[in-house]
Amino acid sequence: MTSTHVHFRGRVQGVGFRYTAAHLAKAYRLKGWVRNLPDGCVEALFQGDPITILSVLTQLEGNPGMIRVEEISREEIDHEACREFVVLR
Numbered sequence: 394m395t396s397t398h399v400h401f402r403g404r405v406q407g408v409g410f411r412y413t414a415a416h417l418a419k420a421y422r423l424k425g426w427v428r429n430l431p432d433g434c435v436e437a438l439f440q441g442d443p444i445t446i447l448s449v450l451t452q453l454e455g456n457p458g459m460i461r462v463e464e465i466s467r468e469e470i471d472h473e474a475c476r477e478f479v480v481l482r
Contacts, residue, residue, distance in 0.1 A: 395443045396425075396472035399450065401435040403463030410435055410453075410460050411480045417449045418478040428481035440475055 401410070406429050414427045414437055423445060425438040439446045454462045 394440055394474070395446065396470050397439045397443075397446050397467050398470045398472075399437045399439065399465060399467045400430075401437070401453070401462050401465055402433075404459065404461040405435045406433055408459035413456060413460065414449075414453055415478055415480050417452055421445050421449055423449065424475040424478055426475065426479050426481050438472060438475070440472070 411427045411429065414435070418425065418427075418439060421441070423439050423441040425440045427435060427437040430436050439449065450465060450467070453460075454465060456462070
């Protein structure tokens, strides 16, 4: 299992991005969390198979509608296992 810490920049707050990320993560059986940051970015932790995580990130980057991901930065980290995928406030 891999833990990937991700920052999303662009129009990612106030457009349902966290809930879209959570829906995709749960559909692909990933664990972790997603939350808004004060600077307008969204931060997330995805845990699971690296190929599956990459698939979710690709879908989030190309998501149509109001969401506009302009930049994704990611880093593999050591992190204790999460039990589920949650949206944090």
